Amino acid sequence: MSPGGRRPGKADTREEIIAAAREVFADKGYEGASLRAVARAAGVDAALVHHYFDGKAALFTAAMSLPFDPRVVKDGVPQESGPGSGAAIVEGFLTMWDKAEGTGSSFASCAAATATAPNVADAMREFVIERIWSAEPARPGEDKKLFARRRALISSQLMGLAFNRYILRMPPLSTATPRALGRWAGPTVDRYMEGSLG
């Protein structure tokens, strides 16, 4: 260790990888970024990135301060559809963000980062499409355009609820329980998942 130098430690290395990941994701987008490029930008071995982060999605959630493990959301959301599942999706989505309130991963901080930097928005959009949902329809033979439309409309209702709950603090969306919000907005998500879209 050089005199006056910073003591190298676990936390430092992890933070340096995260800082490098932010730059690479903003520069290349979610799809274009690779763990190898992040390692290069951080000046560390790729194995070290793998040591700290279980894949690109995990690194992205850390870099963007997202409050979740994307696999949990993915397993929870788009597969289970049927009457009433819209309510469960709304409730689960808001419960997750409720828990993140007051941390650096709050919905307001993620929304602000997305709204102020178009390249962050690009990476976020790719992430939502690729990981929260999936790039391709889950059911074989399902129309791809209709699938994309359903995915985007559900996203619009969920993000709109969160924007009004956490940022605008519009009552009663800001005060009701996630369960009540699931009852009110669940049928919207049900229709976007399964219904006719005009």
Add this chain to the structure above:
Amino acid sequence: MSPGGRRPGKADTREEIIAAAREVFADKGYEGASLRAVARAAGVDAALVHHYFDGKAALFTAAMSLPFDPRVVKDGVPQESGPGSGAAIVEGFLTMWDKAEGTGSSFASCAAATATAPNVADAMREFVIERIWSAEPARPGEDKKLFARRRALISSQLMGLAFNRYILRMPPLSTATPRALGRWAGPTVDRYMEGSLG
């Protein structure tokens, strides 16, 4: 005019009033702010504020860079309800923001200002409640709590569509016409306006 002083001009005065209004709205909220307080903060006569701005709502839209005359929105939105009016509301809302794209009043710039400063969000929420909608139910005898719930849910769907269209740029919400979006999301707004909410 003092030597070295700035030449007083129309544009300057108007901009100084707007800058003062931003501070007063952020400090006092929409309801708590008055044109007199703005005039005081700007160091001008209250009559001059009235000369430039036709009331508090007009001053707020200028201060927050909102792209609309609130009376237009108010006249267009909550009164006309009935089958199919949800589609017209969605189409009108997105047409308005489409026109603002690329200006300083874009949805992204308004959302960023709201997401980064809680006091701006407070003023924006009061403004949405008081002016875009109204503080009280339009129909005599209508349940106030239910009215507030309907208002907030419609707000959530509209803002969610805009967030995905202009900020996240999620296809096909980013590429479809306002009319198509009205067809897809209109029934959601119809249900929030008139339907049972669980």
